[in-house]
Amino acid sequence: MFGYAIANVLLGALLASAASIDLHPRSTITDCLTAGGVGTVLSPGQSGFSTAALPFNRRFTFTPAAIAYPTSAQQVANIVKCGASLGVSVTARSGGHSYAAYGLGGENNHLVVDLSKMKTMTMSADSQGNVNVVVQTGNRLGELAQFLWNNGQRVLPHGTCPYVGVGGHTSYGGFGLYGRKAGLLLDRAIAAQVVLANGTIITASTTSSPDLFFALRGAAPSYGIVTAWTYKTDPAPTSLINYQINFPNAKTNMTHSVQILEAFQAFAVTNPDPNLSALLPIGYVDSSHLNMIIFGTYYGTTTQFNTAIAPLKVALASISPTVVVQPPANWFVGTTYQTGPWSVTAPEPSDTFFAKSLTVDSALTSTLDYTGWVKWLMANAGSSSTSLGWFVQADMYGGYISTIPSTATAYAARSDVLNFQFYGSSGSKAFPTTGTGLKNGITFMNTMVSTLQKNVVHAYPNYIDPTLTQAQWTSEYFGSNMPQLIATKKKWDPTNVFRFPQSIPTA
Template sequence: MHIPRLSTAVSLLLLISSTTSTPLAQVNPSQNALTLVTLPTSQLLACLEPLGAKVLTSNDPKYNEERFVFDLRYTYLPQVIVMASSVSDVQTAVKCAAASKVAVAPRSGGHSYEGYSIGGQDGSLVIDLGGFTSVTVMNGVAKVGAGIRLGKLYLELFNQGGYTLNAGTCPSVGIGGHALGGGFGLLGPKYGLLIDRITEMQVVNAQGQLLTVSATSNPDLFYALRGAGGGSYGVVTEFTILPIKPASVVTSYSYNWKLEDYAAVLGAFADFQLLVSDDIGIKLNVGPKGLRMSGLFEGTNDDQLKAMAPFFAQVPKPERSDVREGRYIDAQLRLASIPNDPKDINALLLKVDPLARKGKSLVYPKALKASSIALLGKWAAIKPNGARVTFFLVTIWGGAVAKVPENSTAFIHRNAHSVIEFMVDWTKDPNTHGEDCEACLEWMNDMYTEFLDDFRTNYGPVRGYQNYIDLEIPNWQDAYYGSALPRLKQIKRAVDPENTFRFPQSIPLQ
C-alpha cells in the first residue's frame, strides 16, 4: 500500500500524542492495512457541534466514501470533513479551524491531481461544497453555487434560457477549482477563459466573514482569485457569471488518425489557429491507439468543413470521422466522453468513478517545434505495464484568451499557444486505495524528464497549468504564477495572515 509522505508525520504525531492529554491518532480498522488517522481535538469537535451530522470524522462510515471522490491514489487523512450546505456552515467551519490552527481545504468537485481536495496532507479540515448547487439566470446574469459540477451546470443553464459557459468538457469537474485556476474550454478561442466571464464572487475569508468580491469590492482579492484562487485565499460559495448564448446550430466533430501519422497531424495542428477562425474550439488526444481530434464549431456542418479545409489540406485523410450538426447542449454531451455515446442530455449528471492516476502539464508559449512533436510520437507509442490509459491532451489557446491583459488577473498564461496535459491512470478498483503502478509512474517520470529538457531548450522557463497541479514540477511557484507571485503573496498576507488556507502548493506568505 502506498501512503504518500506519512513517515515523518507518523513520527511527529506519535511524539506529540505521548505528551498531550488529547489523543491525536488512532488505528482505523476499517482500512485495508494499518494506517494513522488524525483525530480532531475536543476543542475542534466542540466548536463544530452546531453542524451536527454534517461533520464527518474517521469514526463515521461516510468518511472514507467522502475521501475518495476522484483519485484513489492519495490516502491523506483529514481530521474532519464538513458537508456544508449553507454559508453559515462554511463560516462556522472556517472559524473553528482557525481557532484550532487546522488547515482548511475547500472542495468543489474534488479533482485535484495531487489530492489537495482532501488537504494534500494529513490533519486538514475539508469543507465540501456539494450542497451549493443552485443556478439562477436573470436578465442575462447567472448566480452559480460553487459546488455544482459542470455537467449539471450546463443542463441548468440550457434549461434557463439556452445558455452555456466557456468552461471545460468533463461533466464531473466542480466549477470552484476549475474557475479559480483559470478555466479553459472549447469556447476559449472565441470567449476567453471562464474567469473572464466572472463578475463577482461571494467568499468566506479566513476570519469567517462573508465578502462580496468584484472589480470594485475587494479588487485585490478579485485579482488573486481569478487564476490563483484554488484554496489559498478563502472559500468561494457563489459566482456571478455572464453566461453565453451559443449559436442556434453548432457542429461537433471527431477525426481519427493512426499514430504513425502523428508528425503531419501535430505539425498542422500546431498552426491550427493560424489556419482557421476562432469560431472553432479544438483539442487533440494522442495515445497508443492513435490521434483523435475533437471539438465544435458555432455554425453548420458545411461551414465547419469550409473553415477547416486549410487544415485538412495539410494532413493525411482521417481513418474515421464523425461530424454532427445540432444543439449546443447535444455537442456538450458528446464531448463529455461519457461511455456508450448517450443521447439523453441528462447523462451529463452521471457520476464518474474514482481512479488512481497521475497527471502533469506544460504550457507552451509558441507553436510546438519538431522536437516536441517527435517526443509526443515516441512516448505515445509506449504504454507501461499495468496502465489502464495513457494519453497526451493538446489544447490550443490563443484567440480571446490572449486579448485580456496579462496583469488584470492572476492567470499568467494569456499569451500561451497551447497546453499539454500528460496523464496515466491504472485502476478503478475502490479496494486499492493508495496502491501505485510503479511502471506507470516510471513511464511518467522518464517521459516528463525528456519533455522538460526539450522545453528548457526551446521555450524558456518551465510553465504549467495550475489546474493540472503537480507537486514535482520544477520551481512550481514560478511555473504556475510567474511575475504575479509577489503580488499574490502580498494579498495572501493581507487576507490570510495566519495561513489558514494552506496545502503543499498554496500561495505562501513569504
C-alpha cells in the same frame, strides 16, 4: 460519441504518503463545529467518514481532522472560525477532482469544508441587459450546463467532464470546447461571494476588493472559500457542428505522426477562427505507429466551418485522413456528442493516476522536439515498458482567451496556443512508484514530458502536479503575477489559514 471515451478518461496527480502526528485533537474540533451549528460533521472513526475521505484520485490516502457539510455561507464562516482559532488548516472541497487531492488538503489533518450541499443557482438580468447566474460552489459542471439550458438556453465556457465542481474549475482556469469563443470560466466571473480567514463574508469584484478578485480568478483556494460565483452568461449558439479528422493506424508512422503534430501546432499558431475548437489526443499502437485523432466543434454554419478548417486539411492532405462532419445541432445536443450526457446522477467513477501538463506560446513552440518525442513514445510507451494506460491530449488555445492581458487575473497563461495534458493511469491497481527506470510510473510520465520539452516554462494549474518544487510551480502556474499574489495573500490571509502544499505563501 468519439469524444465521450476521451472525456471520461481525462484527469491526473501523484501519490503522497505521509505519516504525521495529529496535533489537533479531533474532539476539540468537533466540539467547536457542533457549537457553531455548521451542519453535518464527520470525524475519523465515525460511520461514513472513510468513504467521505476517499479522493477521486486513489493514489492518495489522506485523513482529514474532520469533514463538515455546511448548507450556507454563514455555516462556512463558522467552520473557518473554528479552524482558524485552533490552528487547523481549512480546505474547501467543491467537486473533489483536484489531481493532487487538494480538496482533502493534500496532506493529513485538514478541516475539510465539503460544499456539496450548497447547490443553489439563480438567474437574473442586470441594468445593462446581461443575463447573469449566481452559482453556489457545490454544483457540478453537468448541473450548471443543464440549468443554464433549461433557463433560457444560456451557456458558459467550461470543461466537458460533468462531475467536475464549479469551485475548483473556476478557481484555476476552466477551459473547454467553447473556450476559444468565450474564454475560460473564470473570465466570465463578475463577482465572488467569499468567506475570509477571519470568518467574514464579502463579495469581491472588479469594483469591490479588486485585488482579492484578481487573486480569486486563478488561485482562489489560497485566499478564502468561494461559496458562490456570479457569471455573465451567453445565449446558446444556434448551430454547433462536431467534426473529426481520422488517421488510420497504418498511416501514423514516425514521419506522419510528426507531420500531424507539426501541422496542428502551425494551425494553432495562426490563431484561427475563435468559433473553432480543436483537440489532438495521442495514444500508443505499436513500436512503429501512434493512435491520433483531431476532433472538435465549430459554432456557425457548415460553410463557415469548411473555411475555418481548410488550412489544417491542406496541411494534412498527403496523409489522406478521413474527415467526418456531423450535421449542425443545437448547443445542448451538440455538446453531448463530445461529452456524453451532462447528467451526474450515476455513481461517479474514480481512477488511480498521475498527470502533468505543459502549455506553450508561439515563441515556445520552437522548444518542442516532436521528432525526438515520437521516437521515444514508439520505443518506450508500450506495455513491455510500462504498465500504465496513458494518453496525451493537445488542446488548441488562443481566441478570446488571448485577448485578456496576463496581468488581469491570477491565471497568467494568456498568450499560449497549445495546452498538453499527459495522463498515466493504473486503473484499479496500485500506481507503480517503485522499480527502476520507466517501470516507475512517476519517472515514466516525467520522461514523457521532458522528452517533448526539456525545461517546462508554463503549465496548466487545473492539471495540478504536486511533484513540482515551489520554484517550479510558482513560475509555471503564475509567472510574473507571483509578487502580487504573495502581497494579496499577506493582506487577506496573514495567518495562512488556507494553506496546502501548493498554496500561495505569505512571503
